Amino acid sequence: MMKRFFSLALASALALSLTACGGSGNGGTGNGTAAPADTKVLYHTYNTAPYVTLDPSTEYSNGIMVLQNVYETLTRYNPETGDVDPMLATSWTRNDDGTIWVFQLRDDVTFHDGTAMTAQQVVNSFRRSMDLGQGGAYIWDAVLESNGGKVEATGDYEVTITCGYPCAIDLVTSAAYAAYIMSDSVIEQTTEWFNEGNDGGSGPYMIKQATGDSVVLQAYEGYRGGWQDNQYRNVMIREVAESSARRQMMETGECQLSSEFSVTDLDALKAQTDKVYAYQADTFNNIIMFLNTATEPCSNADFRRAMAYAFPYEETVNEILNGNAQQSVGMVPSGLWGHDDSVFQYSCDLDKAREYLDKSGISTDGLKLTVTYMTSYDEYASALQLYQVNLKQLGIDLELRSMEWDQQWAQAQNTAPEDRQDMFVFIWWPDYADPVSWFQSLLHSEDQIVYNLSYLNDPELDAIIEQSVAQTVTDRAAAEAGYVQAQKIVAENAYLLNLYDQMHTYIISNSIQGVTENPSYSNAILYYNVTAK
Amino acid sequence: MNNFIQAMRPRIKSFQESLYLLTRNKLSLIALIILILLILMAILAPVIIPYPEDLVDAAHTAIKLQPPSADHLMGTDELGRDIFSRVIYGARVSLTAALAAVGLALIIGIPLGAVAGSFGGWVDNVIMRITDVFLSFPPLLLAIAMVAVLGSSLNNAILAISLSWWPWYTRLIRGQAISVKERKFVQAAETIGSGRMKIIFKHIIPNCISPVIVQASMDIGGVILTVASLSFLGLGAQLPTPEWGLMISMGRRFFPDSWWYCIFPGVAIFITVLCFNLLGDAIREILDPKTRKN
Numbered sequence: 001m002m003k004r005f006f007s008l009a010l011a012s013a014l015a016l017s018l019t020a021c022g023g024s025g026n027g028g029t030g031n032g033t034a035a036p037a038d039t040k041v042l043y044h045t046y047n048t049a050p051y052v053t054l055d056p057s058t059e060y061s062n063g064i065m066v067l068q069n070v071y072e073t074l075t076r077y078n079p080e081t082g083d084v085d086p087m088l089a090t091s092w093t094r095n096d097d098g099t100i101w102v103f104q105l106r107d108d109v110t111f112h113d114g115t116a117m118t119a120q121q122v123v124n125s126f127r128r129s130m131d132l133g134q135g136g137a138y139i140w141d142a143v144l145e146s147n148g149g150k151v152e153a154t155g156d157y158e159v160t161i162t163c164g165y166p167c168a169i170d171l172v173t174s175a176a177y178a179a180y181i182m183s184d185s186v187i188e189q190t191t192e193w194f195n196e197g198n199d200g201g202s203g204p205y206m207i208k209q210a211t212g213d214s215v216v217l218q219a220y221e222g223y224r225g226g227w228q229d230n231q232y233r234n235v236m237i238r239e240v241a242e243s244s245a246r247r248q249m250m251e252t253g254e255c256q257l258s259s260e261f262s263v264t265d266l267d268a269l270k271a272q273t274d275k276v277y278a279y280q281a282d283t284f285n286n287i288i289m290f291l292n293t294a295t296e297p298c299s300n301a302d303f304r305r306a307m308a309y310a311f312p313y314e315e316t317v318n319e320i321l322n323g324n325a326q327q328s329v330g331m332v333p334s335g336l337w338g339h340d341d342s343v344f345q346y347s348c349d350l351d352k353a354r355e356y357l358d359k360s361g362i363s364t365d366g367l368k369l370t371v372t373y374m375t376s377y378d379e380y381a382s383a384l385q386l387y388q389v390n391l392k393q394l395g396i397d398l399e400l401r402s403m404e405w406d407q408q409w410a411q412a413q414n415t416a417p418e419d420r421q422d423m424f425v426f427i428w429w430p431d432y433a434d435p436v437s438w439f440q441s442l443l444h445s446e447d448q449i450v451y452n453l454s455y456l457n458d459p460e461l462d463a464i465i466e467q468s469v470a471q472t473v474t475d476r477a478a479a480e481a482g483y484v485q486a487q488k489i490v491a492e493n494a495y496l497l498n499l500y501d502q503m504h505t506y507i508i509s510n511s512i513q514g515v516t517e518n519p520s521y522s523n524a525i526l527y528y529n530v531t532a533k
Numbered sequence: 534m535n536n537f538i539q540a541m542r543p544r545i546k547s548f549q550e551s552l553y554l555l556t557r558n559k560l561s562l563i564a565l566i567i568l569i570l571l572i573l574m575a576i577l578a579p580v581i582i583p584y585p586e587d588l589v590d591a592a593h594t595a596i597k598l599q600p601p602s603a604d605h606l607m608g609t610d611e612l613g614r615d616i617f618s619r620v621i622y623g624a625r626v627s628l629t630a631a632l633a634a635v636g637l638a639l640i641i642g643i644p645l646g647a648v649a650g651s652f653g654g655w656v657d658n659v660i661m662r663i664t665d666v667f668l669s670f671p672p673l674l675l676a677i678a679m680v681a682v683l684g685s686s687l688n689n690a691i692l693a694i695s696l697s698w699w700p701w702y703t704r705l706i707r708g709q710a711i712s713v714k715e716r717k718f719v720q721a722a723e724t725i726g727s728g729r730m731k732i733i734f735k736h737i738i739p740n741c742i743s744p745v746i747v748q749a750s751m752d753i754g755g756v757i758l759t760v761a762s763l764s765f766l767g768l769g770a771q772l773p774t775p776e777w778g779l780m781i782s783m784g785r786r787f788f789p790d791s792w793w794y795c796i797f798p799g800v801a802i803f804i805t806v807l808c809f810n811l812l813g814d815a816i817r818e819i820l821d822p823k824t825r826k827n
Binding site: 242243244262263264265268315319320375376378381382384385386388389392399400401402403404407 | 589590591592594597598611612681684685686766767768771772773782783785786787788789790791
């Protein structure tokens with residue numbers, strides 16, 4: 001009864017909001033294809049705001065939760081095959097060295113403003129991302145004119161992309177960021193215009209309202225896949241920060257889908273099988289601890305190995321995360337090419353830690369290390385306190401510093417190495433399904449520090465990474481072997497610690513089915529695939 | 534002449550008289566007793582807590598999130614640490630932080646207010662316009678902004694709170710100083726050639742201090758709340774410091790199933806703040822006969 005009440009209340013509120021916001025949402029695109037009256041609402045709550053911006057070219061955060069349902073890309077990563085499938089493209093070819101790519105496009109795609117997709121609109125979409133140069137735009141580096149690349153329409157439904165150097169463009173076009181195709185009618189629009197709740201996509205949903213902490217989506221009736229009665233034509237995604245509040249909403253049936261619960265809330269919800277069920281999705285997200293190799297004491301390889309042996313990997317996964325994660329093996333998460341189970345992984349062994357500490361010759365008298373982590377990540381805080389206890393047994397004090405991301409990152413980029421942290425914890429995931437994201441960004445030497453937060457300058461490692469990047473298109477097996485070798489070097493030298501690979505656990509109402517998460521598009525659920533039971 | 538000045542100064546109540554007035558009100562008496570116990574608890578914390586190792590150097594995940602029991606009166610946290618030990622020790626952290634923050638604010642605020650009120654003119658204008666700037670921001674928001682710049686730590690939180698709190702004392706004491714500087718004992722001191730600063734510190738400030746004492750005693754509760762708020766937001770005390778606000782912040786993930794994790798530090802904050810407020814009321818009654826009920 002309570003569930004029905006909430007559903008009706010939500011449906012009424014949503015219907016009112018849809019009516020009220022009719023003048024703003026999508027007003028700019030002249031959309032004439034409205035959904036028929038259907039008050040069935042899929043209500044998805046999340047722990048943070050579902051977007052930073054709704055600009056398909058510049059959004060570089062949670063916004064893919066929305067954008068993946070509103071916009072489409074030429075290709076899409078398939079976790080089953082480990083390769084990309086056609087989406088707006090039907091097929092593609094490349095030359096031998098992977099510098100020229102020709103994509104054939106679907107001819108039955110229409111945007112939400114009713115216009116048909118053509119090759120020129122695809123070209124304009126890519127150019128917009130490149131020109132704005134924000135968010136994930138770096139993925140187009142090989143295509144930039146300044147690097148000898150170009151993108152052009154070579155037919156009504158044919159796009160040719162020329163790269164300045166070999167590049168796996170079929171992976172790039174599947175990216176979660178900066179690869180979305182949009183109507184020409186919105187190309188000139190500003191980010192503010194998109195943030196007002198307007199869009200120009202070709203996906204199954206249109207944005208009807210966006211308030212910063214919530215987004216209302218409504219079915220695009222002209223979607224080429226058509227609509228069935230048991231699909232949800234209305235979707236609300238809303239931030240509900242507290243885990244306990246989201247849990248209550250799931251228990252009362254107020255919302256049908258949520259995630260990012262605390263471990264105790266998750267356990268409690270999993271037990272309520274008469275109301276909900278759990279779905280655990282593998283992700284490409286992993287938690288990394290960088291060791292500052294530029295300054296003492298972490299510049300000492302044996303000291304770093306001691307630090308690696310002191311971290312409570314198993315206890316973190318089993319006791320802090322209640323098994324909702326898995327210990328990392330190497331840098332590349334399981335399921336993505338480049339992952340290899342034979343890469344050495346440290347385990348918590350304080351005897352070995354002491355052995356390496358002695359070998360390092362570094363005195364622990366008055367030794368104090370600092371580790372920085374993001375303020376809102378309480379799981380890191382709990383795991384780091386366990387680490388602190390272990391290090392204390394080695395005679396080392398570990399100071400935990402929780403910081404806002406901007407502060408944490410600014411300190412890590414300090415030009416004076418001695419003013420940086422000793423250890424830095426954060427979460428990393430790729431922008432598209434290519435391990436290059438970890439290696440190029442996190443390990444390759446940099447003139448100006450961006451994400452190489454172990455401050456590595458290892459010419460051997462740089463050479464392996466560069467060779468693997470070049471071989472990705474022409475010889476995937478060789479590239480993979482190179483990445484595995486790089487991971488072995490990282491583990492051998494304990495440049496950084498791969499703590500655990502994240503898993504997303506969704507709690508789903510028994511009334512719906514079809515919720516799946518593609519690891520290449522973190523936290524994005526394709527609502528089109530969700531149906532009422 | 535000095536005797537004349539002394540004779541002209543308002544009579545400051547004797548300790549016995551103050552104590553009598555304080556204990557006459559039952560609520561104030563209870564608050565005073567609880568606060569004395571809290572202070573004793575804070576001082577003796579390292580000796581009286583049952584699991585001293587649980588303050589910083591221990592984790593026992595095998596007994597994580599245990600409900601209150603004979604072994605752990607307030608249960609255990611997510612690392613299996615004894616919450617009772619951490620709440621008791623938290624009194625030391627919170628009281629020290631609050632006293633330090635209010636003390637620092639008084640050290641800044643009182644002289645500035647007295648100087649502004651005594652000198653008047655452009656000195657008064659400059660000081661009061663600066664205080665106006667600080668007062669135009671809500672204290673908590675200003676403290677958050679300062680900690681964001683200074684970096685998250687308990688010491689920085691104390692400094693930030695002091696810097697956002699001093700203008701209230703400055704304004705309060707300035708008003709008093711304007712009135713007191715016209716009194717005869719001040720004029721007498723000027724007549725015998727006492728220096729301006731000597732008059733301010735020896736005659737004006739001591740006679741302006743009553744309302745500041747009342748305000749400060751009531752503010753301690755507010756400052757404890759502010760420290761807890763900053764720590765809750767990750768801007769104050771850092772883990773594993775057993776600070777009450779930080780404990781609530783860490784415990785909220787486990788609420789409502791492991792309610793004890795949040796509730797007991799919350800109750801500690803509630804009792805402490807309430808007692809300081811009741812005590813502040815009592816002190817006001819002692820120092821200001823007009824507000825006395827009987």
